[in-house]
Amino acid sequence: MCRIWFQNCRDSHTTCGLPQENSAEASPSAARLIAVSNGDARLCLPEELSPNSPYAALSHRWGFLNFMTLKKDNINDFRKRIPPEALTKTFRDAIDICRYLDIPYLWIDSLCIIQDSAEDWALQSALMAQIYGQCDLNIAATSAEDGSVGCFFDRPKNWAIQIRPLPGRDDLIYDFMPSPLIHPELDVLNNRGWVVQERYLSRRTLHFTAKQVFWECDGESACETCPGGYEKKAINFCPYELKRRGMDRSNWDELVSQYSGARLTQSSDRLIAIEGLARSIQATTKDDYVVGMWKEWIERQLAWSPSEEFRPIPNTSCPSWSWASGIGSVSLPLVWFDGQSNSPTHITLHDLQVQYFSTNTFRDVKNAVIRLCCTYLLRAVLEPIGDSPDVYYKAKFGDEKFDEVYLKIDNPDIANKAQTIPAYVLVIDESRGILLEPTAQATGQYRRIGSFFTFQSSFVESLGFVNCVEQRQLDAFSAVEEDDEGNEIYIIDVV
Known part of the structure; x- marks a missing residue:
């Protein structure tokens, strides 16, 4: 047979x-x-x-x-x-x-x-x-x-x-x-x-x-029980019907979800064990591949969400903004790389600075800094809900609490040690964003500590949030520049 x-x-x-x-x-x-x-x-x-x-x-x-x-x-x-x-x-x-x-x-x-x-x-x-x-x-x-x-x-x-x-x-x-x-x-x-x-x-x-x-x-x-194929056969569900046709960046969220939930003996293989897929996709798309993500529409990919078993890899040089910085299952937001179905974002890529250990750009990096132009960067305090501070949090902005935002901390082990966590909320689009903490190494430099999601549409406007220009939190940014029309651009660095 x-x-x-x-x-x-x-x-x-x-x-x-x-x-x-x-x-x-x-x-x-x-x-x-x-x-x-x-x-x-x-x-x-x-x-x-x-x-x-x-x-x-x-x-x-x-x-x-x-x-x-x-x-x-x-x-x-x-x-x-x-x-x-x-x-x-x-x-x-x-x-x-x-x-x-x-x-x-x-x-x-x-x-x-x-x-x-x-x-x-x-x-x-x-x-x-x-x-x-x-x-x-x-x-x-x-x-x-x-x-x-x-x-x-x-x-x-x-x-x-x-x-x-x-x-x-x-x-x-x-x-x-x-x-x-x-x-x-x-x-x-x-x-x-x-x-x-x-x-x-x-x-x-x-x-x-x-x-x-x-x-x-x-x-x-x-x-063996269906040697001619499964069509028109009333059999038990079979997990061996993998379809690969049309594989490109639009499948990356599914691939990463499946891959990140699998086991690796060596955490250092996190990027290496998916390198073959990335190479094959890049051969077709010609897009830049950067620590598990694609440069085009990278702003949306930053809003990946960790599972409860996700843990950051100790002493890794992989940037915190990449899902490859930890071990455990993650979910990437669906990105339409043709751009036709993507809603507008409140951040744009300003620059991407990456240093590699070798000429192989599909593996771990010495360091990687992503510079983002942002509209909403909001100071907040994350407060635990109930008896599960490692999973559930509320965001408090001044005297306002937003109950309909679902927060996930990338490292629950650290979260368990604190009743509240000071953070910055970076709004990416109308439903997603990431949580940041200052590195204390440079003004306007942050590392990712979590993500958030909401089902409420236009939640930024509903809370009366003001944008970065109106807040004038100049100590929160690495640079403030002007665009061609003289509008101020607020820039942060995430490592």
């Missing part, structure tokens, strides 16, 4: 997935691959490979299993033969899958990236968009907690049957199985942050779960 799915998809020349750079080449030019066709598996260097060498990539979970990996001192040995102690059960199963489908090469991170070389890891991890985007097949060990589990599971012979209650009604086919289609707790792989881009970038994926095998591509989604 897997062979039929794969062959039909490949023969149809389906170009599933995101637009890829250098898509004419099947194998990424700087990546190593494992030859698996005959005899012992061995590592092949890029110069040994043909530009159109078919290969599969493996999505798997390392877990806490201890196994041999590619190192500086064993790379020559791996080129002759990859030793058995480096081949976990998952790896051996993936090799068998490649041989069954006549795919001569396989990419596995632990065997193709030199694990004790920071330089090689930086180079190879930057190729994820090509490695997964150009592979013929992504093999996903979806229910394997680590490499000892593998891709294949024992199942009873009568594990599933189908019935048609009425003759001639193909739309009324029901599945009867001794257990559900898939247990979510067995889908351990897709909880990993790295796997989000591996699934989106790959043109086609085979999910090997404890219940059955699933096929996923834009041309067709299927499984």
Whole structure:
């Protein structure tokens, strides 16, 4: 069945997935691959490979299993033969899958990236968009907690049957199985942050779960109980129907929401593990990518909202205004990058100053300062509501309390230590804004500490707020300039 799915998809020349750079080449030019066709598996260097060498990539979970990996001192040995102690059960199963489908090469991170070389890891991890985007097949060990589990599971012979209650009604086919289609707790792989881009970038994926095998591509989604696809089939909900077509910046809010809620072993991978998706989108849009956001309409993206489990990453150089400054799920506001459906904002981008650690502009930065021209920057005191000061706050502006604004603090651990929090409220548009605190390092310089949202329309006008010009809080701004018409422009810096 897997062979039929794969062959039909490949023969149809389906170009599933995101637009890829250098898509004419099947194998990424700087990546190593494992030859698996005959005899012992061995590592092949890029110069040994043909530009159109078919290969599969493996999505798997390392877990806490201890196994041999590619190192500086064993790379020559791996080129002759990859030793058995480096081949976990998952790896051996993936090799068998490649041989069954006549795919001569396989990419596995632990065997193709030199694990004790920071330089090689930086180079190879930057190729994820090509490695997964150009592979013929992504093999996903979806229910394997680590490499000892593998891709294949024992199942009873009568594990599933189908019935048609009425003759001639193909739309009324029901599945009867001794257990559900898939247990979510067995889908351990897709909880990993790295796997989000591996699934989106790959043109086609085979999910090997404890219940059955699933096929996923834009041309067709299927499984063992529904080998012809899910259309007209009355089956349980299937989570393996990922659609990638039309992927661009307008999907970024959905991608970040899904990715930020997944787990990362290393918090330093926060931007790295989504780099492949960002590269693919930028290749099409040509927009500047800055610490997890897109420069066009960045003002609206600043109003991201943290979940209750969100926590800032300690000692990170990532700016506070980026969602990548913390670990935990976030929600980005929907942005229409054609601008046609976006309401006006009360802030505009004045300047963006970014310093990177290297020439790779998709990763962490030394520092990043965003300069904003703002209309409403309001002094406020945040007061906790009830017994949950880590989640619920009211904003008090002088003697006025605004009960219909929903405030979220980015770091609830800090919020728990204070009954009230002095802050500035920066209004972004008619329903959203962010909470700021001065850094005390420079006049008019702030860091983000939270966000707010309201369902009340025109809430600024309803409270009788005055704008920055009328407030004349000159000590709150980094600069006051004039536009071409002589109007004052009030500028703040957010780090």
